[in-house]
Every structure is written in C-alpha cells, then in structure tokens.
Amino acid sequence: MDTFDFELNEKLSEMLKSTFPERGKLTSSLSKLLDLDKVAIYRRLRGDIHFSFAEVVKIMKWANFSMDAFLEQTKPYRSQPYHMYWQDFFNHDHKDEKMANDYIAAIEAASKCAYSEFGVAANSLPLHITSQFPNIYRLYILKWMYQFGPSGNHVQYKDVKLWDSLLAQHKLYHDTVQKISYTFFITEESALQVLINDIRFFQSIRLISEEEVEILKDDLDKMLKFMEKSAIKGRSECGNELEIYTTGLSFETSYTYLYSESVYVTMIDAFTTGSMSAVDAMSCEHMRLWLRSLKRTSTSISESEKNRILYFEKQREILSTL
Numbered sequence: 001m002d003t004f005d006f007e008l009n010e011k012l013s014e015m016l017k018s019t020f021p022e023r024g025k026l027t028s029s030l031s032k033l034l035d036l037d038k039v040a041i042y043r044r045l046r047g048d049i050h051f052s053f054a055e056v057v058k059i060m061k062w063a064n065f066s067m068d069a070f071l072e073q074t075k076p077y078r079s080q081p082y083h084m085y086w087q088d089f090f091n092h093d094h095k096d097e098k099m100a101n102d103y104i105a106a107i108e109a110a111s112k113c114a115y116s117e118f119g120v121a122a123n124s125l126p127l128h129i130t131s132q133f134p135n136i137y138r139l140y141i142l143k144w145m146y147q148f149g150p151s152g153n154h155v156q157y158k159d160v161k162l163w164d165s166l167l168a169q170h171k172l173y174h175d176t177v178q179k180i181s182y183t184f185f186i187t188e189e190s191a192l193q194v195l196i197n198d199i200r201f202f203q204s205i206r207l208i209s210e211e212e213v214e215i216l217k218d219d220l221d222k223m224l225k226f227m228e229k230s231a232i233k234g235r236s237e238c239g240n241e242l243e244i245y246t247t248g249l250s251f252e253t254s255y256t257y258l259y260s261e262s263v264y265v266t267m268i269d270a271f272t273t274g275s276m277s278a279v280d281a282m283s284c285e286h287m288r289l290w291l292r293s294l295k296r297t298s299t300s301i302s303e304s305e306k307n308r309i310l311y312f313e314k315q316r317e318i319l320s321t322l
Contacts, residue, residue, distance in 0.1 A: 009050040015065060016045070019279050021109045021262045033062055064102075082266075082283075086274025089141050090149070092163070100169045103265070104176055106279075110260035111179035118177060119291040121186040122254035124194060124269075128177055128185070129227065131170040134162050135219045136195075142207065143198060144272045157208045178236040180258075184243040186291070186298050188251060192220070192315050196322050217322050224319065228312050231302040245298035246311055257287040 020026040030041045034055050043049050051059070059065070064083060087096040110116040120126050130136045138160045145155045177183065188194075199216055202208040208216075230236075231244045256275075258265040264284035267275040278284070301308040 009044075010047055012051060012056060012059065013045050013047065016059070016063065018262065018264070018281075019063060019065075019106075029062075030059070033058055064099075082268065082276040082278045084270070084274065084276050086271055089144055089273075097165060097169070100173070104169065104173050106263050106265050107173070107176045107180065107258060110258055110263040110265075111176065111181075113260035113262060116180045116182070116258070116260040116263075117288070118180040118183040118256075118258055119288065120184070120254065120256045121251055121291050121294055122191065122269075123188050123251040124254060125187065125191050125223075126185055126254065126256075128174065129223060132174055132226070133219045133223050134167065134170075135215055136223065137170070138162060139195070139198065139202075139216065140273055142202060146202070146207070147272060154205075154207055156206075157202065157212050175237075178238040178240065180236075180240060182241045182243075183236060184245065184295070186245040186247055186294055189246050189248055189314075190250075192224075192318050195220070196318065199322065213322065217319065220319055220322075221316075224312060224315055228308070231308050234302045242302065243295075243300060244302045245295055245300050247294065247298040249294070249297055255287060255291060257284050257291065259284055259288050 016026060016030075017023070020029070027038050027041050027045070030036075030044075031038050034041070044051050044055075085099050087099070107118070110118075120128065125136075130140065138157065141160050141162075142155065142157050145160065149155060199208060199213060203210070203213055227244065230242060234242055236242045254269040256265075256267040256269075264279055264281045266278045266283040266287045268277075269275050299307050299311075301311045
C-alpha cells in the first residue's frame with residue numbers, strides 16, 4: 001500500500017484536527033468515508049500508521065482541502081491558500097448547504113472556547129444583519145442572479161425564492177454568532193446608500209416593482225431600528241460584548257475573521273454572495289490585526305450616544321430618498 005512520509009501524514013492530521021476540533025465527530029466521519037473502524041482511524045491520526053494515497057485523495061475532497069496547502073507550494077511567496085466558496089442559486093444542492101453548515105459548525109466550536117472573537121469590516125451591510133430580514137437578503141440573491149444568469153433572461157424580484165433550509169441556516173447562523181465572546185462590525189458610511197442604489201437600478205429595469213420597493217423600504221427601516229437597538233445595548237442577545245463602528249474609508253470588499261484558541265477562519269467576500277476562505281492560524285492573525293487596526297480610523301456608534309444619534313439620523317435621511 002502506498003504511504004506518505006511522516007511529515008506529510010503529520011500535516012494532514014493537524015489540518016484535520018484544527019478544522020474539525022470535535023474529535024469524536026471527526027473520527028466517525030473518517031470511519032464512514034474510508035470504510036475503516038474507529039481504531040484504524042485513531043492509529044492514522046496518531047501517526048502510528050500512515051494514510052494511503054487513495055485515502056488522502058478522498059479526505060482532501062471531502063474536507064475541501066487544497067493540495068497546494070497540503071504540499072506547501074505557496075510557502076516561498078509568503079501567501080496562504082484560500083478556497084473559493086459560493087452558492088449556486090440556480091442549481092442549489094447539498095454541497096451549498098454543507099458549506100454553510102460547516103461554517104456554522106466552526107462558529108459553534110469557537111464559541112465553546114474560553115475566548116472567541118468575530119470581526120467584520122464591510123463595504124456592504126453584513127450578512128449577520130441582512131440575513132435576519134429575508135426581503136433584503138432576496139435583493140442580494142437577485143443581484144447574484146442578474147450577474148450570473150443568462151444574458152437577457154433575468155429573474156424578477158418576485159420570483160426569487162428563499163427555501164426553508166436557507167432560512168433555517170440564517171437563523172442558526174445568527175443564533176450561533178451571539179455566543180461569540182466578542183464581536184465587532186465596521187461598516188462603510190455609504191453601505192446603505194449603495195444598497196438603495198441597487199434597488200433603484202433594478203426598479204429602473206423593471207425587475208423590482210414600486211410595491212416591492214415599499215416592502216424593501218419598510219424592512220430597511222426595521223433593520224436600522226435593529227442596528228440602533230444593538231448599538232445602544234452593546235451586547236449580543238446572549239450578553240456577550242458587541243461593538244459597531246462606521247467609517248468614511250472605502251473597502252475593496254468585505255472581510256471577516258473568526259478567531260479562538262483552536263478555530264481560525266478568514267473570509268474575503270467575492271461575487272456578491274460568495275467568499276474566499278482560509279482556515280489557518282497565520283491568515284486569521286493577519287486579518288485580525290488589520291481589522292482591529294481599522295477601529296482607530298472608525299467612529300464607534302455603540303459607545304458614543306452623540307455619534308449614534310447622528311449616524312442613524314443620517315441613515316434615515318438616506319432611506320427617505322428611496
């Protein structure tokens with residue numbers, strides 16, 4: 001049986017353990033995947049025996065690991081491997097749900113650590129906020145479908161459907177993030193204006209009706225009230241620390257990291273609803289240091305009452321133009 005040398009076997013074991021911190025579930029999953037008993041899996045994870053080449057290929061495909069990361073081909077360039085994750089809203093299947101469930105599982109695992117941290121710097125309204133308002137999230141899907149659908153065959157807003165499992169995932173995502181010890185958001189001051197510009201564009205090409213604009217406007221008002229309430233409390237629904245910042249700086253896209261003593265996730269948004277993700281500690285630490293530094297050039301609306309009042313007054317003025 002072909003085997004990998006000790007260093008590569010050790011690296012694969014570490015990648016698995018860091019990505020799937022719940023050892024019992026990892027062992028059970030590998031046992032089913034490789035059709036081996038749990039004792040054989042434990043021996044491979046401990047390094048007593050090596051994974052075969054065929055087993056490695058199965059694991060890499062199952063865990064969405066990059067072969068570049070495994071073989072460290074990017075090491076000379078000081079870069080870390082990122083994987084592209086994006087949902088297909090035309091042909092949705094179990095792979096799309098698995099990606100979202102894996103991310104939620106990582107957040108859940110991080111929340112069980114002694115300290116966990118979730119940071120976002122966004123040039124649009126973060127998923128953590130918009131996912132709670134289905135009508136607003138449908139706008140993001142409409143934009144994705146317009147960009148990736150067949151030319152001249154565009155879906156209308158009224159035909160954009162949110163399936164039950166997606167709504168359930170959004171609720172689970174929101175509930176799970178509440179458990180993180182410390183969360184902060186930094187959003188561009190123009191984020192709401194950009195969203196309103198999208199609504200106006202789709203209305204101008206007859207994909208959104210006047211009645212639907214009013215529905216979106218009502219949900220955006222509810223969203224602002226939710227944000228304002230969260231800023232006043234400065235706490236998540238589970239009582240954990242929450243900070244909200246706004247900035248006049250422009251971000252090329254949106255950036256997210258999840259940090260704890262054993263779970264590391266870094267995400268860079270792409271293609272409207274997709275993201276490039278990494279699960280190594282170095283990428284996460286770089287992102288964490290950068291996003292934390294951005295707070296110095298941002299204005300807190302969760303600590304200063306004056307800043308909060310001025311910010312939401314301005315946002316409601318912008319909304320009134322819709």
